[in-house]
Amino acid sequence: MSEPKYQTQPEFILREIGDEAVLVPVGAVGELENSIINFNETYSFIWKQFEEPHTISEAIENARREYEAPEGVIEEQVKGAVDELIKRGVLKAV
Amino acid sequence: MIAESLCVSAESRTEVRDKSSDDIDIHSLILLAKEESVLSIVYESLRALAIDDEDKAFMDFTNKGTVTDFWQFMFIARDTLGLLSKNGINAVILKGASVARLYPVPESRKSTDVDILLENPEDFEKADRILKNAGYVNEDHSYANHHREYYTPDKRVMELHSMAVEPTDNVKLNKYVSERFASIGSEIEKKKVLSVVLPVFTDGLQAFHLLLHMIMHFLGEGFGLKLLCDWVVFWNRKVEDGEVQKFLEDVKNCGYEKFLAVLTGVCIRYLGLGVDGTGSLTESGNYIYYSGGVFCERLSSETEDEFMREIIEGGKHKKSGTERMVALKGDGILDYIREFHHQTILSFPKAGRTIIALPVLYVIVLYRFLRNNRTVRGGQSALGILKSAGERSRLARKLF
Numbered sequence: 001m002s003e004p005k006y007q008t009q010p011e012f013i014l015r016e017i018g019d020e021a022v023l024v025p026v027g028a029v030g031e032l033e034n035s036i037i038n039f040n041e042t043y044s045f046i047w048k049q050f051e052e053p054h055t056i057s058e059a060i061e062n063a064r065r066e067y068e069a070p071e072g073v074i075e076e077q078v079k080g081a082v083d084e085l086i087k088r089g090v091l092k093a094v
Numbered sequence: 095m096i097a098e099s100l101c102v103s104a105e106s107r108t109e110v111r112d113k114s115s116d117d118i119d120i121h122s123l124i125l126l127a128k129e130e131s132v133l134s135i136v137y138e139s140l141r142a143l144a145i146d147d148e149d150k151a152f153m154d155f156t157n158k159g160t161v162t163d164f165w166q167f168m169f170i171a172r173d174t175l176g177l178l179s180k181n182g183i184n185a186v187i188l189k190g191a192s193v194a195r196l197y198p199v200p201e202s203r204k205s206t207d208v209d210i211l212l213e214n215p216e217d218f219e220k221a222d223r224i225l226k227n228a229g230y231v232n233e234d235h236s237y238a239n240h241h242r243e244y245y246t247p248d249k250r251v252m253e254l255h256s257m258a259v260e261p262t263d264n265v266k267l268n269k270y271v272s273e274r275f276a277s278i279g280s281e282i283e284k285k286k287v288l289s290v291v292l293p294v295f296t297d298g299l300q301a302f303h304l305l306l307h308m309i310m311h312f313l314g315e316g317f318g319l320k321l322l323c324d325w326v327v328f329w330n331r332k333v334e335d336g337e338v339q340k341f342l343e344d345v346k347n348c349g350y351e352k353f354l355a356v357l358t359g360v361c362i363r364y365l366g367l368g369v370d371g372t373g374s375l376t377e378s379g380n381y382i383y384y385s386g387g388v389f390c391e392r393l394s395s396e397t398e399d400e401f402m403r404e405i406i407e408g409g410k411h412k413k414s415g416t417e418r419m420v421a422l423k424g425d426g427i428l429d430y431i432r433e434f435h436h437q438t439i440l441s442f443p444k445a446g447r448t449i450i451a452l453p454v455l456y457v458i459v460l461y462r463f464l465r466n467n468r469t470v471r472g473g474q475s476a477l478g479i480l481k482s483a484g485e486r487s488r489l490a491r492k493l494f
Contacts, residue, residue, distance in 0.1 A: 013289050017161055017201055018137055019154065024165055026289040034169040034248075036162055 005053040006082065006091040014039065014047050023047070029089060046081045053094045056082055095123070096319065097366025099136045100198065100326050120145050124153060130319040130406075134160040134202040157202075164194065164201040170246050171208045172290050174225070181224050184213040185293070186282050188255065189307065189324075192294035195287040196327040204320065207243075207251035213279060215240075215256035225254070259306045262313070267348055271306065274344060297333045298340035304328060305345065309353055313490060316408020319365075325357060326365045330373035335386035338374065342389070353493045355390040356401045358382055363398060393492075400489050 008014075011027030021039040025032045039047065045066070049059040060078045067074060085091040095118075120143055127133040127140070134157045141153070171187050178185050186192075188209035194200040212221060222242065226232070229247040240257035258275040261268045281299045284291050295303060304324055311317035345354050358375070361367035362382070368375045374384050382389045392398075438455045 010289075015161070015201065015288070017199055018141060018157060020158055020161060022161065022165070024288075034166075034173075036165050 003055040003057055004093045005055050006050050006086065007053045007094045008047060008050050009090060009092055012090055014044065016044065023090065032088060042077055042081050043085070046078065046085065047090075050082075050085075050091055095136050095139045096132060096323060096326075097364075097369055099139045099202075100323060100330060100366055101370050118143070121149055124149055128156060131204040132319050132323060133157070134199075134204060135197070135320075135323055137202060138199075160204050161201040163205055164191075164203070166248070166250060167191070167205045167208050168287065168290055170250055170252055171210070171292060174208065174210060174246075174252060175293060177224060177228055178210075178212075178221055181220070183217045183221050183224070184279070184282070185210050185221075186213065186278070187211075187292050187294055188258065188303065191287045191290075191292055192285070192300065193304070193324045193328070195285060195294075196324075196331065198327075200288055203323075207253055209241075209253045209255060211255045211258055211275075213282065218242075218254070218256045221254060258303055259310050262310070270347055274302070296337060298337035298344075301328060301333070301337075301341040302344045305341075305350060305354060305357070308357065309350065311408070312353075312404070316404065318405060318408055322357075322361055322365055322405060326361050326367045329358075329361075329367055329375050330370065332372075333374045333384075335384065338384045338386060338389070349494065351390060352393060355382075356393050356398055356493060358390055359392045359398045360402050360405070363395075364402060397489075397492060401493075404486060404489060 009027075009029075011025055011029045013024050013026055015022050015024060021041075021044040023037040023039050023043075025035065025037075045063065046059065049062055054062075056079065059082065060075050063074045063078050069077075082091060120140070123136075124133065124140060124145075127136050133140075133153065137153060137157050141150070145153070168191055171191055175185055175187065188211050190205050190208055191200070194203040194205070197203050212218060222232070225244055230244040230252065232242055232244050234243075240260060241253050241255040244252045244254065246252050257272065259271060261272075278295070278299065281296045282293050283296050285294045294300065304321070308317055308321050308325075311321070345351055358367065359382070362375075362377055367373070368377060375389055376383050377392075380392050382392060
């Protein structure tokens with residue numbers, strides 16, 4: 001069975017202003033409605049990876065090309081961030 | 095720096111930056127930008143300069159607040175307009191997001207509240223009931239100057255308006271403005287502001303409202319650089335000729351040609367209006383043109399400088415949250431009395447109708463003006479305050 005692909009949802013937009021990155025829910029998104037979520041570099045990177053449909057493995061591979069970190073750290077961070085974004089409805093399987 | 099920040103394209107920004115002087119006291123500039131509510135507008139340009147860590151932290155903190163406020167007010171605007179619409183009440187957003195959408199970074203325009211205008215003023219009490227049922231609170235139950243202030247359930251300020259601008263002491267002008275905004279249904283359009291759809295004025299009416307709003311503040315407590323920035327971003331884009339013509343007709347009918355000229359002239363001279371050549375206005379000789387013809391004839395550079403000084407002074411008053419002596423139509427005692435009467439009616443809309451109360455109300459209004467002006471002007475005497483008001487009045491007489 002092939003690995004699922006995920007994509008960001010149009011109910012959210014990422015705004016990068018200076019060094020700040022915030023995720024803004026602009027549609028009906030339940031518990032996150034009318035909130036503004038501060039994104040760190042990892043989350044911003046993940047968001048951009050999934051603007052087009054990608055698998056988690058592809059995102060990890062791209063992160064490895066972009067950042068240097070001890071074995072397993074990148075994988076752990078990407079998976080953790082993706083899980084969180086899926087749980088919040090920011091990323092959905094396509 | 096503001097000119098640079100308001101350019102849409104990166105090439106134009108670089109070109110404008112290259113023309114700027116390197117000899118800048120950055121710390122003072124940051125404080126001035128904060129005072130004028132434009133710090134977030136010049137944020138990126140300031141960050142490109144060598145600033146120390148303390149200033150950077152201050153700017154980041156301020157900018158973060160502006161961005162957060164912008165989105166919170168956007169949500170309030172969307173939810174309030176949605177709530178009213180669901181109950182059959184049409185309304186439009188005034189200033190705020192409707193202008194912010196024209197900035198290179200919409201979140202950079204500082205907001206302190208949300209202003210909503212009802213399409214039909216007769217819906218006011220119905221809208222009031224709907225909002226209160228939804229948890230909006232109006233503490234003082236006032237309805238001064240045709241608007242009412244509410245705290246939203248998350249304690250933000252939202253103002254509901256039944257008139258686009260507050261009335262002046264010119265009855266004929268009030269009548270024109272009131273009629274002009276009486277049936278605006280066809281001049282409201284839905285626009286996407288960073289993915290959020292909001293009802294806004296079409297360009298001609300938007301320009302007219304921005305101008306009226308500035309005039310109202312100019313003749314009242316003054317206004318700062320932020321409103322000039324609005325004027326720059328509005329015209330630094332293509333506006334259809336038909337909309338420009340509609341706007342110019344309104345300006346002519348109100349006799350505001352000279353104010354339009356000094357405002358636009360100052361924006362060209364100091365704030366980069368028309369600088370990247372992609373907007374609606376161009377300058378040639380003493381005239382400013384749009385693609386359909388003459389937009390306005392410029393006033394003298396002395397008058398433009400005088401106007402700019404007034405804007406900076408107005409910004410100080412806005413920052414301190416105080417009122418100042420308004421510009422008057424003349425220097426005579428009758429002009430002062432007439433203005434006090436007008437201000438009294440605006441400040442005390444109900445009590446002001448009772449003739450017997452008027453002398454007491456005049457004294458209160460006079461005391462407030464002198465006290466507030468004294469605070470802002472560092473202990474200036476009452477005579478000095480009246481003299482300054484006289485200078486403003488002379489500029490006002492040149493413009494109206």
